[in-house]
Structure formats: structure tokens, C-alpha cells
Amino acid sequence: MGGAYSSHDPFSSPDFRSLREFIDETRQTDRGNADLEDFERELHRRMMACEADLVRRHLEQYNVDTEEIRVEGELFQRKMTSKKQYCGLAGTFEIERTLFVPRSKGGKAICPLELRAGIVEGTWTPLAARLMARAVASTTPKEAAELFEEFGGMKPSTSSLDRLPKRLSEKWEENREVFEDELRSVDPVPRAAVAVTVSLDGVQVPMKDGERAKKRSQEDKRPQGPAGCREVGCGTVSFCDAQGERLETVRFGRMPETKKETLKRQLEAELESIFAARPGLILVSLADGFEDNWEFLSKLSSRFGQGKKNEAIDIFHVLEKVKTALDAYHGDATPESKAAFEECRIWLRETKDGAERVIRALRHRRQKTRGAKKKTITGVINYLRKRKDRLRYKQLLDRNLPIGSGVVEAACKTLATERMKRSGMSWLEEGGQAILTFRSLIQSGRWEMGWGLLASEYKHELKVSKRAA
Numbered sequence: 001m002g003g004a005y006s007s008h009d010p011f012s013s014p015d016f017r018s019l020r021e022f023i024d025e026t027r028q029t030d031r032g033n034a035d036l037e038d039f040e041r042e043l044h045r046r047m048m049a050c051e052a053d054l055v056r057r058h059l060e061q062y063n064v065d066t067e068e069i070r071v072e073g074e075l076f077q078r079k080m081t082s083k084k085q086y087c088g089l090a091g092t093f094e095i096e097r098t099l100f101v102p103r104s105k106g107g108k109a110i111c112p113l114e115l116r117a118g119i120v121e122g123t124w125t126p127l128a129a130r131l132m133a134r135a136v137a138s139t140t141p142k143e144a145a146e147l148f149e150e151f152g153g154m155k156p157s158t159s160s161l162d163r164l165p166k167r168l169s170e171k172w173e174e175n176r177e178v179f180e181d182e183l184r185s186v187d188p189v190p191r192a193a194v195a196v197t198v199s200l201d202g203v204q205v206p207m208k209d210g211e212r213a214k215k216r217s218q219e220d221k222r223p224q225g226p227a228g229c230r231e232v233g234c235g236t237v238s239f240c241d242a243q244g245e246r247l248e249t250v251r252f253g254r255m256p257e258t259k260k261e262t263l264k265r266q267l268e269a270e271l272e273s274i275f276a277a278r279p280g281l282i283l284v285s286l287a288d289g290f291e292d293n294w295e296f297l298s299k300l301s302s303r304f305g306q307g308k309k310n311e312a313i314d315i316f317h318v319l320e321k322v323k324t325a326l327d328a329y330h331g332d333a334t335p336e337s338k339a340a341f342e343e344c345r346i347w348l349r350e351t352k353d354g355a356e357r358v359i360r361a362l363r364h365r366r367q368k369t370r371g372a373k374k375k376t377i378t379g380v381i382n383y384l385r386k387r388k389d390r391l392r393y394k395q396l397l398d399r400n401l402p403i404g405s406g407v408v409e410a411a412c413k414t415l416a417t418e419r420m421k422r423s424g425m426s427w428l429e430e431g432g433q434a435i436l437t438f439r440s441l442i443q444s445g446r447w448e449m450g451w452g453l454l455a456s457e458y459k460h461e462l463k464v465s466k467r468a469a
Contacts, residue, residue: 010057015049022046041152048153051090055125059086064112065098070463076100076110084111088125090153118459121167126455128154129164134447136165137438138419162431169434171457179453180266183446184273190247193239195282195401196274198267198300199408200260200293202231203416206426207256230256232420232436233263234411237270240284244400249407250444253415253436255429264296275304284310284396286405288317289387313390314405319345322358325380328373329365348393349403355391359384415439 010016026039067078079101085094097113114122120129131154135144141161148155156164172179189196207230233256238249250270254263275281283304285297294311301309322344323337330337344361347354359381366377384391393403419435420427441450 010054013050013053015046015053019046019050044152048090051153052088052093055088055090056086056093056095059088059093059113059117059125060095062113062117063095063097064116064462064464066464068103068464069100069112071110071115071460075103077103079109085123086119086125087123087128087154087156089127089131091155112462115458115460116462118455120455120458121164124164126458128156129168130451130455132156132161133165133168133434133438133451134442136161137435137442140422165434165438166430168454169430169437172437172454173433175453175457177269179450180269181273182453183449184270186449187250187446189274189278189281190239190241192241193247193278193281194242195240195284196271197238197240197284197286197402197407198236198271198297199238199286199405200233200235200263200267200296201287201405201408201412202233202260203412204229205232205256205416205420205432208426208428228426232256232412232416232432233260234408234415235260235263235267236408236411237267237274238402238407240400240402242400244402246402246407248445249411250446251411251415251440253411253440255427255432255436259292260296268300271300271304282308282310282399282401284312284401286312286314286402287408288405289313289383294390310396310401311390312393312396312403313387314409315348315393315403316406318348318384318391321380321383322362325362325365325377328376329369348391349397350394352392352394354394355384355388359388411443414443 022042065078065081069076077100079099081096081098083094083096085092087093095113097111099109099111101107101109111119111122113119118126120126124132132144135147138144139147141158144161145156145158206228233254235252236249239247241247252263252266254260254266257263271283275283283301283306285301287293287297297311298309301311319341323341326337326340326344327333330340340361344358347357351357362377362381362384366374366381369377396403415436419439420432438447441447
């Protein structure tokens with residue numbers, strides 16, 4: 001695309017002349033017989049050709065054609081010039097650039113043009129790479145390729161759209177802790193916040209290493225999902241105002257990992273930053289009843305809770321358990337079961353001893369039954385009894401503090417399920433983590449700065465050596 005210029009004036013290029021000729025032709029055409037879609041498509045194509053030509057011309061200015069340069073303290077000497085195709089938002093173009101090799105023998109050749117401009121993975125302009133990553137975070141590489149084809153301009157292949165996010169994710173993981181510190185440092189705690197809520201959960205996602213996952217499921221005591229699936233961990237940190245309204249949420253997603261170790265470090269680091277800035281905030285911990293989650297959350301409560309543990313098992317999980325017991329006794333969805341359930345729901349939400357009342361009510365019913373029904377009711381009683389200290393919902397509601405973990409459950413859905421559990425999908429670590437990282441940044445309102453940090457890894461300052469100058 002593009003051609004030689006007759007002068008330094010870019011408007012004299014073949015692509016601009018082609019655009020002018022097209023506009024002149026259409027001005028003379030009977031508009032009543034012209035197809036608008038065809039006109040708009042052709043106009044867009046020629047505009048993209050002009051844009052690509054201008055990007056090529058601009059990118060050429062990043063080239064360095066001297067005998068010696070210094071990059072991060074190391075000297076490189078000029079080796080050769082060669083042509084290469086690059087791709088920007090408007091399409092591909094070819095540039096002749098200079099290559100350099102280390103003055104000390106051995107080592108990989110470098111391209112100053114790519115380093116100075118921040119060319120991503122040797123091919124893509126930063127904007128092109130950004131849009132490709134954003135597109136694949138939202139849909140499959142195949143569908144993204146079809147969309148780019150429709151838009152006109154750049155037309156990345158399905159394989160490129162599959163490969164680039166993985167490379168970007170590798171770069172992010174290499175610097176993840178530094179990047180996340182940077183993101184937190186410029187993301188202030190909302191002024192209206194009086195409480196911060198931390199939650200974690202998981203969702204089963206199909207994995208390509210299905211046989212190994214199946215073997216792990218047999219060895220692991222924890223309840224498992226379908227064979228071939230493993231648990232993606234999701235975590236959230238949310239701010240609430242004095243009325244209990246959620247202000248904003250930071251979301252994290254991690255591919256399957258023993259005890260969600262990386263996810264837990266991310267959540268703890270987030271709270272460290274928040275309480276360093278606002279030590280007077282109230283910490284509320286919310287999750288389902290899984291003990292490993294609570295072992296971690298309880299440590300956070302002890303560390304950041306100012307001597308108070310505002311902890312609650314998600315009330316909807318608890319009510320599901322209660323409904324199971326009541327349906328076992330009264331019959332599934334019978335009027336008697338519905339009435340008893342509503343009474344228990346009110347007790348949990350509106351009385352200080354709500355958990356004790358529910359347990360007593362279930363014990364009373366257990367005495368009147370036997371067999372499988374009695375076993376079901378006993379299981380629910382034991383569940384509630386062991387977790388009684390995290391069922392004090394009225395104390396939290398009286399202070400306008402949340403009692404449901406719907407935010408982290410929504411994160412499981414929007415981060416993982418909607419993108420990673422489409423028909424026929426299965427995942428490996430590298431591809432899945434790329435999706436989770438980018439979707440987390442986007443949904444947390446951190447994509448703009450997050451991309452800036454990632455793109456900066458591809459950009460380097462060069463110095464022309466004094467001897468060469």
C-alpha cells in the first residue's frame with residue numbers, strides 16, 4: 001500500500017490522488033441511482049489507504065541510520081537495511097529500516113525503529129495491538145477477524161488474533177506486581193466510601209488438560225465440577241457509601257491454581273493499598289461457605305478489621321440450604337414450605353438471633369421425620385451451626401453493610417463464564433489468563449492505564465554514541 005511521493009507533500013501521494021479522483025467521480029454521479037453502502041465502503045477503503053500511507057510516512061521517522069547506537073548501556077553497530085511489513089489500524093505497509101547487532105560478538109539484532117516507536121511483537125503499531133487485545137477479550141479470534149474484515153483497514157488473521165493476546169499476557173505476567181502497584185497508586189479510594197468489601201469465588205471452566213484434571217479431581221477432597229474442568233478463581237474489592245450503595249469494584253481473575261494463591265495475593269495487596277490511604281474504612285468479608293476461602297478472609301479481617309470481624313456467608317447461599325431442608329420436610333415448593341421459608345428469611349435478616357431461631361425450627365422438624373429427609377435436615381443444621389458466627393446479618397444491615405456476595409458471583413459470570421464457556425471451548429493456561437487479565441482490567445476501569453503500562457514495555461529510548469555522532 002502506498003507509493004513513492006513526487007514531493008514532500010503527502011497529499012501528492014498516489015493514495016491521496018486516488019481518493020480525490022473517487023470524490024470527483026461521485027460528485028458527477030446521479031445520486032438517485034448510486035448505492036449508499038457501496039459508496040461508503042469504497043470511500044472508507046480509500047480513506048484507510050491514505051491513513052496507512054500517512055502512518056507509514058510517520059513511522060519512517062523513527063528509523064536510525066548511523067554507525068553506532070547505545071541501548072540500555074550496550075553498544076550496537078550498524079549491520080544492514082531491509083524492508084519489512086508492519087500493520088496499523090488502517091492496514092499494512094512496508095518500510096525500509098536499519099538493523100543493528102551488538103558490538104560484542106553474538107546476540108540478537110535489534111531494530112531502532114521498532115524500539116523507538118513501540119512496535120508490538122515486531123509487527124503491530126500500539127493502537128493496532130491494543131484493539132486486537134480488546135477485541136479478543138470480548139469475543140473469539142475467529143469472530144474478531146470477521147469483524148475487522150467488516151470494518152475495513154487492518155485485517156489481522158485468526159491466528160494472529162489468537163497469538164498476540166498470549167504474548168501480551170506473558171509480558172504482563174512478567175511485570176504483573178509492578179504494574180498492579182502502578183494501577184493502585186493512581187486509582188484513588190472514592191471520597192464517599194465508608195466500607196470496602198472483599199470477596200472471592202470460583203467457576204468451573206473446561207480445560208484442555210482434561211485427563212490430568214480428572215485425576216486431580218479424584219485426589220482432591222474438595223468438591224469438583226465436571227471431569228475435564230478446573231476452577232477459575234475470581235475476586236472482587238468493592239467500595240460502598242454510607243447508604244450501602246456500591247460505588248465501584250476492582251475485579252481479578254486467575255486461571256486454576258492451588259488454593260488460589262496468586263488471586264489471594266492480589267486481593268491482599270489491593271487492601272494494603274486501600275487501608276494505607278484510608279485506614280478508617282470498614283472491612284466486610286463475603287463469600288460462600290467454602291472453608292479455604294474463609295481461612296484467607298478471616299486473616300484479612302484480623303489484619304485490616306480494626307479488631308472487628310464483619311464477616312458474612314452470602315445470605316442467598318444460606319437461604320438455599322434452608323430451603324432444601326424445608327422442602328425435604330414439607331414437600332418441594334408446597335405452600336407450607338414457602339411459608340416456613342419466608343419466616344426463616346425474615347428471622348435471618350431482621351432478628352439478632354436469626355441463625356439460632358432457624359436452627360431451632362429445623363431441629364423441631366427433624367424430630368418428626370426419619371430416613372433420607374432426616375439426613376437432609378441434619379446436614380443443613382450442621383452447616384448452619386458450624387458457621388453461626390458468620391450469619392449475623394441484622395448487625396450488618398443495621399449499619400448499611402452488604403450481606404450478599406453477588407458482586408463476585410457476577411464477576412465469575414462476566415469475567416469467565418460469558419467468554420470462556422461457549423460451546424466447544426477448552427483452555428490452556430496462557431490463553432485463558434490473557435482473557436481473564438484483559439477482561440479484569442476492562443471491567444475494573446483500569447484498561448486505559450493498564451494498556452499504557454503494557455505498551456511501554458515495547459518502547460525504548462536510544463542514544464547515538466558520541467563517537468558515531
